[in-house]
Amino acid sequence: MPSDRVLPALRAEAAQLAAVLRELPADDWSRPTPCPPWNVAGLLGHVLTILEWLPGMLAAPAPPRATVSAAGYYRPDHRFATGTNAARIGLAERRVADVADGAALAVEFDGTWRRIVEQCGREPADRVVRTRHGDAMLLTDFLVTRIVEVGIHGLDLATALDRRPWLTPAAAGVLTDLLLPDHGIAAVADLGWDEITFLRKATGRQPLTPAETARVEQRAIRWLTLG
Numbered sequence: 001m002p003s004d005r006v007l008p009a010l011r012a013e014a015a016q017l018a019a020v021l022r023e024l025p026a027d028d029w030s031r032p033t034p035c036p037p038w039n040v041a042g043l044l045g046h047v048l049t050i051l052e053w054l055p056g057m058l059a060a061p062a063p064p065r066a067t068v069s070a071a072g073y074y075r076p077d078h079r080f081a082t083g084t085n086a087a088r089i090g091l092a093e094r095r096v097a098d099v100a101d102g103a104a105l106a107v108e109f110d111g112t113w114r115r116i117v118e119q120c121g122r123e124p125a126d127r128v129v130r131t132r133h134g135d136a137m138l139l140t141d142f143l144v145t146r147i148v149e150v151g152i153h154g155l156d157l158a159t160a161l162d163r164r165p166w167l168t169p170a171a172a173g174v175l176t177d178l179l180l181p182d183h184g185i186a187a188v189a190d191l192g193w194d195e196i197t198f199l200r201k202a203t204g205r206q207p208l209t210p211a212e213t214a215r216v217e218q219r220a221i222r223w224l225t226l227g
Helices: 003-022 026-030 040-051 053-059 082-097 102-121 139-160 169-179 185-190 195-202 210-218
Strands: 128-130 136-138
Touching: 003 040, 003 102, 003 139, 003 169, 026 040, 026 102, 040 053, 040 082, 040 102, 040 139, 053 102, 053 128, 053 139, 102 139, 128 139, 136 139, 139 169, 139 195, 169 195
Parallel strands: none
Antiparallel strands: 128 136
8 A cells, every 4th residue: 555645544543533532521431332341441542552552663673574464464363362352451451540531541642643653754665563463564554554443443432422433534545445455445335335334344343234245245355354
């Protein structure tokens, strides 16, 4: 995916999420989300945690070459195992426990995404990083996976808050290209969905009907393993 699309998309999506969080009433932070056991604060704690890995990755020595793509990052292996999921939940819970309240968490998120976008913007287009799972990836490809986290969990937060989705066009385009690299937005329209409906169905947030399942299979579309 062209690098000049990815960082602007992450910037736009994170800025939009931060704007929503700044205005969030105190009671909304304890609402349940579609990602149990997390409430709104816990889910944001997860998103914040996965963004905070980036500075350490950038400070570490760069692998000699990339061996895993953004799509390859989602292969169904140990990263989606029960133990890994439990550790992921625990990290988010500890991250939230370190913050006074939801408003403070929102401030931390706003500062974190800004620092990360600034840091990544100083890196060359061919920068390679090592993920916590051991994958050697182009930084651009790893940032696509962070757009998945901010964008798709943004849809989860919108559901939890009873709000219209705020997914930005830039992030939606990156996510659609990741999930449908050989089909693109034309396949989404052909299936009778808009982009948000497609993303919810492709990531298991919204079930497929039997007729939709048949149409997906006819077009040889394969979803990624997103956990």
